[in-house]
Amino acid sequence: MSFKTVLAMIGNTDPTADLARAMETAIELEAHLSVVVIGLAVPATMGDFPAGTVWLDQRDEDLRLLDGIRKQAAAACTTNGLSFDIDVIYSEGVFVGEEIHRRALYADVLVIGDGVRGDSVLTRKIVDGGVFEAGRPLLLAPKNLRTTLKPRRVLLANSRTEAARAAREALEMMTWAEEVHVVLVDPDSSYWVSGGEPGADVAAYLARHGINVVVEQLASGGRPVEDVLERHALEINADLIVMGAYGHSRLRERVFGGVTASILEKSKLPVLIAR
Numbered sequence: 001m002s003f004k005t006v007l008a009m010i011g012n013t014d015p016t017a018d019l020a021r022a023m024e025t026a027i028e029l030e031a032h033l034s035v036v037v038i039g040l041a042v043p044a045t046m047g048d049f050p051a052g053t054v055w056l057d058q059r060d061e062d063l064r065l066l067d068g069i070r071k072q073a074a075a076a077c078t079t080n081g082l083s084f085d086i087d088v089i090y091s092e093g094v095f096v097g098e099e100i101h102r103r104a105l106y107a108d109v110l111v112i113g114d115g116v117r118g119d120s121v122l123t124r125k126i127v128d129g130g131v132f133e134a135g136r137p138l139l140l141a142p143k144n145l146r147t148t149l150k151p152r153r154v155l156l157a158n159s160r161t162e163a164a165r166a167a168r169e170a171l172e173m174m175t176w177a178e179e180v181h182v183v184l185v186d187p188d189s190s191y192w193v194s195g196g197e198p199g200a201d202v203a204a205y206l207a208r209h210g211i212n213v214v215v216e217q218l219a220s221g222g223r224p225v226e227d228v229l230e231r232h233a234l235e236i237n238a239d240l241i242v243m244g245a246y247g248h249s250r251l252r253e254r255v256f257g258g259v260t261a262s263i264l265e266k267s268k269l270p271v272l273i274a275r
Contacts, residue, residue: 002172003149007034007107007136009100009126011116012062014143015069016076018113021141023080025111029149033084035073036103039066040122041092059090066090093121100129109149109272110138123264127273131245137169137274138245140267147270149173151239154180157229157259158202166244167202169274174211174242181236182206182215185225226262233269241267245275 006029008022019035026033039062042055066088077084089099104110110130117123117140131138141147154177156167167174174180187198199215206213220228233241245260263271 003029003108004031005107006031006109006111007104008111009036009038009116011038011119011122012065013118014115017143018115019073019076021113021147022111026082033082035086037066037069037088039090041090043092063090097125097129100126101133104130104134104136107136110136111141113141114143131275137272140271142268145270148239152178153238155233155238155241156180156182157243158182158184158199163244166242166274170242170272171209175209179212180206182213183232184217185228186220187217225259230269241269241271243273245273
């Protein structure tokens with residue numbers, strides 16, 4: 001696999017489980033693991049009032065907690081014989097995305113677990129800086145399921161231009177898979193949108209790379225698209241869902257498409273999100 005540097009982001013919620021999933025990924029890929037322990041700092045001022053002793057005490061407590069997590073992570077990586085480095089980010093939200101962007105530029109894949117995903121603000125900063133700005137794929141690794149980047153069966157959620165980019169990002173991975181299911185939910189079959197046969201274009205592209213492709217068109221029946229995708233992933237026993245990140249920038253704030261946002265917040269299955 002081409003993933004040789006894994007960037008794992010953990011916070012102060014369930015850090016042990018999040019780190020365990022990241023270590024499993026690095027071990028599977030025989031990759032270097034870069035761990036970033038992240039804490040969102042409370043602004044130093046509130047309106048026109050300067051920071052007081054309460055703010056300083058909170059900052060000291062936060063930093064002690066993050067340093068404790070850093071030490072535990074270092075011990076766990078050493079015990080597992082990993083090549084690793086560990087850093088701590090403690091900053092206001094506006095700067096966290098930039099810090100993640102800088103680190104993600106020199107990583108092959110980003111990994112977050114359920115602990116980080118429970119913080120919607122932090123998750124958005126990670127996606128903004130790592131996926132949209134640095135252009136790196138993001139692996140969602142739930143703690144209750146095995147997560148692998150060497151899947152036997154892949155569900156590729158195909159919609160918009162972002163799906164084609166995600167397919168290219170995961171191309172080598174899908175080449176080694178036994179089967180790739182290209183799934184379209186309520187596809188537009190008009191000629192100018194899909195060439196008359198939804199999914200045929202991406203299927204042909206993947207097939208030229210020797211990938212065993214199955215194209216499936218599913219009706220939502222009024223259900224949310226993300227629910228349809230997850231249920232079908234379970235039905236076909238997919239090891240991984242691959243999807244594109246859809247969104248746009250406005251005044252430096254990232255606005256996500258509905259399916260992307262819902263998958264980020266709620267998916268209970270391993271998902272690779274790329275742009």
